Amino acid sequence: MSRQTLSDATRAALVEAAVVEFAAHGFEGASTRAIATRAGVHQPQINYHFASKADLWRAAVDSLFAELAVETRAATLGTTTQRATLEATIRAFVRHAARRPELNRIMVRESGAPSERLTWLADSHVRTAFADVSALWESLRRRGEVVDTDALTAFYLMIGGGTLLYTNSPEARLISGCEPTEPDRIEAHADTLVALLFRDVAPRPTTRRAVRETRPSPRSTTTSSRRRS
Amino acid sequence: MSRQTLSDATRAALVEAAVVEFAAHGFEGASTRAIATRAGVHQPQINYHFASKADLWRAAVDSLFAELAVETRAATLGTTTQRATLEATIRAFVRHAARRPELNRIMVRESGAPSERLTWLADSHVRTAFADVSALWESLRRRGEVVDTDALTAFYLMIGGGTLLYTNSPEARLISGCEPTEPDRIEAHADTLVALLFRDVAPRPTTRRAVRETRPSPRSTTTSSRRRS
DNA sequence: GTCTATACCGAGATAGAC
DNA sequence: GTCTATCTCGGTATAGAC
Numbered sequence: 314m315s316r317q318t319l320s321d322a323t324r325a326a327l328v329e330a331a332v333v334e335f336a337a338h339g340f341e342g343a344s345t346r347a348i349a350t351r352a353g354v355h356q357p358q359i360n361y362h363f364a365s366k367a368d369l370w371r372a373a374v375d376s377l378f379a380e381l382a383v384e385t386r387a388a389t390l391g392t393t394t395q396r397a398t399l400e401a402t403i404r405a406f407v408r409h410a411a412r413r414p415e416l417n418r419i420m421v422r423e424s425g426a427p428s429e430r431l432t433w434l435a436d437s438h439v440r441t442a443f444a445d446v447s448a449l450w451e452s453l454r455r456r457g458e459v460v461d462t463d464a465l466t467a468f469y470l471m472i473g474g475g476t477l478l479y480t481n482s483p484e485a486r487l488i489s490g491c492e493p494t495e496p497d498r499i500e501a502h503a504d505t506l507v508a509l510l511f512r513d514v515a516p517r518p519t520t521r522r523a524v525r526e527t528r529p530s531p532r533s534t535t536t537s538s539r540r541r542s
Numbered sequence: 543m544s545r546q547t548l549s550d551a552t553r554a555a556l557v558e559a560a561v562v563e564f565a566a567h568g569f570e571g572a573s574t575r576a577i578a579t580r581a582g583v584h585q586p587q588i589n590y591h592f593a594s595k596a597d598l599w600r601a602a603v604d605s606l607f608a609e610l611a612v613e614t615r616a617a618t619l620g621t622t623t624q625r626a627t628l629e630a631t632i633r634a635f636v637r638h639a640a641r642r643p644e645l646n647r648i649m650v651r652e653s654g655a656p657s658e659r660l661t662w663l664a665d666s667h668v669r670t671a672f673a674d675v676s677a678l679w680e681s682l683r684r685r686g687e688v689v690d691t692d693a694l695t696a697f698y699l700m701i702g703g704g705t706l707l708y709t710n711s712p713e714a715r716l717i718s719g720c721e722p723t724e725p726d727r728i729e730a731h732a733d734t735l736v737a738l739l740f741r742d743v744a745p746r747p748t749t750r751r752a753v754r755e756t757r758p759s760p761r762s763t764t765t766s767s768r769r770r771s
Numbered sequence: 772g773t774c775t776a777t778a779c780c781g782a783g784a785t786a787g788a789c
Numbered sequence: 790g791t792c793t794a795t796c797t798c799g800g801t802a803t804a805g806a807c
Contacts, residue, residue: 320790337655341571345783355792360784362790418654421706424713425647426566435716443717462734465718466727469707470734477650477702478695484653487664488672489694498695505691505699509738549772574801584774589802591772 324362326352331373336415339422340370340430371433377416378438384409396458399449400507403471407503410476411494417472417480443468459510467510475506553591555581560602565644568651569599569659600662606645607667613638625687628678629736632700636732639705640723646701646709672697688739696739704735 330351334343345366349356363369388405392398410417423430447464454461462470478485482493492498559580563572574595578585592598617634621627639646649668652659676693683690691699707714711722721727 323790339568339571339651341782342568344781346781356783357785357793358791366783414654420713421650421654421709422568424710425643427712431712431716435713439713440717460734460738462730463727465714465720465722466707466731466734469710469714470703470731470738473702473704473706474699475702477706478698480650481653481698483656483660484649484664484668485694485698487661488669491694493694498692501691502695502699505689505695509689509699552772570800573799575799585801586775586803587773595801 320362323352323354323358326354327359327362327369328372328376331369332377332415332419335370335373336418340366345369367430370430374419374434374438377413377419380413381406381409381416395449395452396511399446399453399459400511402446402449403475403507403510404503406471407475407506408499410479411499411502414476414479414482417476421480446471458512460512471506471510474509475502478502549591552581552583552587556583556588556591556598557601557605560598561606561644561648564599564602565647569595574598596659599659603648603663603667606642606648609642610635610638610645624678624682625740628675628682628688629740631675631678632704632736632739633732635700636704636735637728639708640728640731643705643708643711646705650709675700687741689741700735700739703738704731707731 327348330348331343334348334351337343338347345359346356348369349359352358359366359369363372385402385405388401389398392401420434423434443464446468450459450464450467453459454464460467478493485491485493556577559577560572563577563580566572567576574588575585577598578588581587588595588598592601614631614634617630618627621630649663652663672693675697679688679693679696682688683693689696707722714720714722
């Protein structure tokens with residue numbers, strides 16, 4: 314609708330193509346030609362819609378964080394306790410990482426060395442996310458509801474433990490022959506991570522969202538862990 | 543000693559420089575010029591000592607895995623039970639990740655998309671590592687000594703949870719102002735990870751290696767977690 | 772073994788017709 | 790807004806003197 318629809322469409326196509334290419338090959342490794350080809354447009358179009366390759370990269374990252382925010386928001390809307398909020402956040406985060414590994418692939422590529430891009434990432438997205446989780450964590454920690462660790466350690470434990478299987482899924486496939494994104498496996502993974510971080514988790518004390526569509530077959534290699542009596 | 547010492551020295555310097563550059567910028571992002579400059583030699587020397595950039599990259603990765611193997615071997619030598627072996631492995635792994643984040647930075651850059659390099663990585667290093675940990679894990683799991691999760695999930699939970707704080711340390715510094723590699727913080731991190739994965743961890747049931755040199759000051763932001771009575 | 776010089780290619784970005 | 794053609798730069802790798 315409205316004017317400029319066609320232009321917006323190619324812009325959106327470029328952003329999505331950029332997400333895929335940057336996640337797979339990194340900023341330097343991804344070529345604007347490959348991005349344009351994937352988007353079905355010609356290479357100079359990139360410099361028409363974006364000021365530079367770096368500008369396209371930022372648009373791609375913004376898009377990925379927006380997606381994550383939408384899902385996290387939806388998952389935490391019904392929660393009433395801090396504990397339920399954190400648990401819902403973790404579950405949404407793991408599911409998102411599995412479905413959209415591109416976000417964490419880009420993050421991990423950029424977070425290992427100081428750079429303009431990393432500074433921008435920290436300023437635009439990561440610092441506030443850490444502040445939010447940190448406040449939640451420390452509050453729960455004071456009440457003894459979560460494991461006794463500082464928020465920084467907990468933050469990277471959650472992210473690393475909750476995403477590496479998906480950011481590294483091509484590697485995981487090669488070494489195990491398993492498919493990491495199999496739905497039951499994702500749920501079991503989220504269950505495990507939640508069970509690890511919360512102390513004395515009751516069988517399932519929180520908003521167990523209706524999202525989980527099927528989950529019929531009892532997994533063989535995977536056993537949903539609801540540990541500790 | 544012996545002949546060829548000088549040649550070996552520049553070769554070693556190139557490998558170490560390659561480790562740093564590849565970890566910081568990725569395979570495509572790192573330039574052979576920058577590697578040569580860092581090693582203090584001229585760029586064409588690379589193609590004299592190595593067949594190609596890819597060949598240098600493999601040498602750098604081999605070197606990093608060799609370092610890890612040495613430390614893991616040393617840490618597990620005295621252990622008598624499987625439980626002690628796994629715990630010592632995890633502690634050695636976390637310490638290594640903190641001191642040598644380059645290994646995990648390179649790994650995570652390559653493991654997100656199929657490629658010749660990833661295939662080589664899986665064949666040369668990762669598959670056997672996973673097989674070893676997997677056997678250990680499943681055995682302990684059958685005896686109820688660790689959390690009830692499949693080996694693949696556990697493998698990536700350990701690696702992701704144990705390393706992301708260090709692979710992403712530049713990001714962590716930006717968002718928290720803390721120094722992730724502060725020794726007490728590393729130990730607390732290892733303590734937490736071990737406590738999470740083992741069920742009902744007794745205060746400290748294993749070979750606590752004499753390596754930990756000092757550790758005097760009681761940390762403020764970090765409380766070494768030896769949880770669960 | 773190490774240097775200088777350079778070939779060769781693919782990258783990002785721009786010019787200007789349509 | 791989108792195309793074709795092209796500029797410029799930085800990359801890896803090689804040639805050949807020392």
